[in-house]
Amino acid sequence: MTPEAEWDPETVSGQVITICLWILWIQLLASLIGGYITGRVRVSDPGATPHEREMRDGIHGLAVWALGTVLVAIAAGFTAGITALVPEAQEEAERAAEILRMNETAAIIMAFSTAAISIVSAVASWFAATKGGEHRDEGTDLSRYVSFRR
DSSP states (O other): OOGGGSOOHHHHHHHHHHHHHHHHHHHHHHHHHHHHHHHHHSOOOTTSOHHHHHHHHHHHHHHHHHHHHHHHHHHHHHHHHHHTSOOOTTSOHHHHHHHHHHHHHHHHHHHHHHHHHHHHHHHHHHHHHHHHHHHHHHTOOOTTTSOSOO
């Protein structure tokens, strides 16, 4: 193993934190966009009360969030499975044990981060879906900001 390829605990923890922040940002944006679109395109029931419309929009937003969370969990599972693989047989046992300890630490940090990210993105998706529903019901025209026609 070359010195450049060795694992440094400070580098690994910095990489894990960077990955967690990236996942938070991407999942938050995806939840906001998916929730808003879901609330905006859902067919409104004219006889429904404002509370019922908000609940329906929010639940549709949570459905988008749930799908996104399942997909992220599948991707995280594959990633955790790949990183937990035991190093090649020719590597020394002491080095393999050190790498496994670092992988366990990274897995714990990722598990906590995933739970926190899921809660934040669920709230964001609910909020965005209700905003999309409000814009749908009020007839808000966003073509000035989002239009592919010129």
